Amino acid sequence: MPLSEQEQRLLDEMERHLLHNDADIVSAPSGDRTLSYRNLVYGAVLLLVGIGALVAGVALGGQLGPVVSIVVGVIGFAAMLTGVILAVTPTRRTGPARQTKNRSSKAPQGSASFMDRMNDRWDRRQDGH
Numbered sequence: 001m002p003l004s005e006q007e008q009r010l011l012d013e014m015e016r017h018l019l020h021n022d023a024d025i026v027s028a029p030s031g032d033r034t035l036s037y038r039n040l041v042y043g044a045v046l047l048l049v050g051i052g053a054l055v056a057g058v059a060l061g062g063q064l065g066p067v068v069s070i071v072v073g074v075i076g077f078a079a080m081l082t083g084v085i086l087a088v089t090p091t092r093r094t095g096p097a098r099q100t101k102n103r104s105s106k107a108p109q110g111s112a113s114f115m116d117r118m119n120d121r122w123d124r125r126q127d128g129h
Contacts, residue, residue: 020126033090043087050079 003011053076061069 016126019122033092035088036091039089039091040087043083046083046086047080050076050083052076053079
């Protein structure tokens, strides 16, 4: 069933508002903290080890006894939780990253980042220019 003209206008307005707000969130500065690729990899590996320990605890529960199975399961769960926390915790940027950021803020408009230029174009388009 097609939308009425009023519903279509309302939907278009909501979409423009959502895209404008998302662009503001994406372009917001994140300070001097960022996700580390190394921590993401270590966290993912620790998560997989924890899943393996949890599965091993359940699979070997009949052979090793219920207490050992519970202990291995709890250790596996703790490893998974630690892996996720490690993967999503931002770290501080080092000196060179800060210097690059400072240089780009002083750079002329022609050398702005790709996302900044796209956001500017989008804002001009939304304003009707």
